[in-house]
Amino acid sequence: MTVYPDFDRIKEYGDLRMSLSKDQLQDIIENLQGTCLTLDDVLDDYGLSSEDLNLEDLSRIEEEIFLCDGCGWWYESSELGDDEDGEFLCRWCIECENDMDEELEE
Numbered sequence: 001m002t003v004y005p006d007f008d009r010i011k012e013y014g015d016l017r018m019s020l021s022k023d024q025l026q027d028i029i030e031n032l033q034g035t036c037l038t039l040d041d042v043l044d045d046y047g048l049s050s051e052d053l054n055l056e057d058l059s060r061i062e063e064e065i066f067l068c069d070g071c072g073w074w075y076e077s078s079e080l081g082d083d084e085d086g087e088f089l090c091r092w093c094i095e096c097e098n099d100m101d102e103e104l105e106e
């Protein structure tokens, strides 16, 4: 499941889009963090969708928070764990995965 917008398309058209204000971005980040809402769910409150965000806005959101591919929750970027598969996983999901790997090995 992915809720990220189409980055390639945004790269192509992103410059045409209006940037969100700093306050708006901060609000959006706060509304997402610790929830399993999609970006669009939160942007809907502003009458926007992820397609309205330009690349700069998106990277600013991504600097602060990330969506865990494992549990589907948004976490602070500092909670992003290391995963060899290049997935965005929170450290708890990685712990979970490691536990499962260990069980398989036993």
Ligand SMILES: [Zn+2]
Binding pocket: 068, 069, 070, 071, 072, 073, 089, 090, 091, 092, 093
């Ligand atoms: Zn997770």
